[in-house]
Amino acid sequence: MPVTFPQAANAESSALALDIRGVSKAYGRFPALKDVSLQAHDKEFLALLGPSGSGKTTLLRVLAGLETPDAGEVRFGGEDFLSLPVRRRRVGMVFQHYALFRHMTVAQNIAFGLTVRPRAERPAREAVKARVAELLSLVQLEGLEKRFPAQLSGGQRQRVALARALAIEPRMLLLDEPFGALDAQVRRELRRWLRELHDRAGVTTVFVTHDQEEALDLADRVAILKDGELIQLGKPKDVYEAPADPFVYDFLGAACRMPGRVEGGRLTVADWESAAPKGAPEGSVEVFFRPDEVAFAPPDGAGLGAVVRAIAQRGPDVRIECVIDGQTVELEAHGPALPPGVAPGLALRIRPLRPRVYAS
């Protein structure tokens, strides 16, 4: 599937906002976070990506103050965040299941963070009303202020939750799989909209998701977690093109994997020999490539010898099932990239364009 990358918001040059150092957390004997260190710059959009149980939500809850880590340090803007109680951190948290106050109207929900302030800091009634109106237009829900959450669709509810979080002018926005409960189309729409909102509001944002496409599409940088450990941190393009290990490679998209050997700078996979990619380990290796990053050649050309087993048209793409060295591999090609006359039973050669090699 095609993946687009947003322009990183010039992350290096801006000031450090969030500084997480050596955070560990265990539930009983189960370690949820193992020595995680991570920095985010001011106004950066950071995605925490990982499968369920990887500790990404725990890390987000540590940032919000809803969990206390067993060890480590969290600083925000130079301030020790762990010594601040939840309600003094001024972080805007958005939950997967919205967590709206269902006995309050949309307007009351959004105004909640302002109305619970101590009397001396509480804005005047008119100011609260104006702020609610402003936020409603920001999340494009004008005219719905008198509705109750139960009268809204899922997408609308999540926008109310976001407006409620933004009402307190948060120093940091924390989003816990905010689109997880929505259907695919609404999710895609809201995704672009959220990115625009972030760029306009200019708030440091940490976004938890298990959807790699969402993370690569939205974030300035992506942190990939597995079993409570930070595996890789980088810009979406870098992470996608150079996954740190087989797990990350597999997690970020469809993968084909073949055993191979690297000797003296030459990579051998089945009957195909080529120059090994830079930095490839010597000896027995696992070779990974994306099913759509291959070139097709006639049987006398260069590449892995393959026999086509089945072909299926999927919209603009064609799925080709091949047998390579006794192993069934599914490839994907756009119509024009397909060699002419491909049919089941045809022998051809397949050359991975950007193989990644990991020691096995």
Next chain:
Amino acid sequence: MTDQAIPRLDPTRGAAARPRLSAWREPSILPGFGLSLGVTLAYLGVIVVLPLTALAIRPWELGLAGVWHALIDPRVAAALKLSFGLSALAALLSAPLGLLIAWTLTRYAFPGRRILDALVDLPFALPTAVAGIALTAIYAPNGPLGAIAAKFGIKTAYSPLGIFIALVFIGLPFVVRSLQPVLQDLDNEVEEAAQTLGATAIQRAVFVILPGLLPALISGVSLAFARAVGEYGSVVFIAGNLPMKTEIAPLLIVIKLEQYDYAGAAAVGLAMVAISFGVLVVINAAQTWLAKRGRA
């Protein structure tokens, strides 16, 4: 919870789509409407409506003036006032007390929680007369608690206070059991959201948790109230039953029956039914309104 917006009901839609079978019955694809409605009506008729009708007819043997006379009799008026007043007070005290108990039982894990939880049901299970005798033994002037209260010059058993204690005792489980499931289902994230938005513990309790509990709390309190109004067994032992002072309405009915004053007893009963019904209608209306606010 559905993700879709709830479509607004269009009252003309069903009528336009297909002809109505009759004016009062919405067409349904589920079979058995006639049979199930028939059984429902027969059951309610025999069990609920018939006795109530008998109760409603009986007093008029005395004639309108006679019924009026029976009700403004100072002894009857005092008994009604005592029964409904103390029941309301007891139900109102059960509210914070039951909330606290339900809260403790659902929100915290501690050794012996299950035993405490089972203990809540005991007033349900105990024959009321047994409960009454036990309470009397404890609160009588020579009982362990009654003696302490007597030292401070407070008379517990054989006074309205004793009746009040018995009514709280039998009403409390209704409040606890109505609240528990709702407390258990409370979404933790909603509280966490309130916390991140800057709400203090008290603000979270008042603005976030209590409004969600209110419908269940009201229904628990109204159940406790209804039970307390009709309570007989546990009260008669501790009340002392002095006419005009500690005589409850249900006891007065029994006394009238023993004097073969059936119509008079029915008149008091009818008054009780009328007052209870009125109170329950008001409570129901309040609840419907509250439920609408959260879910409509």
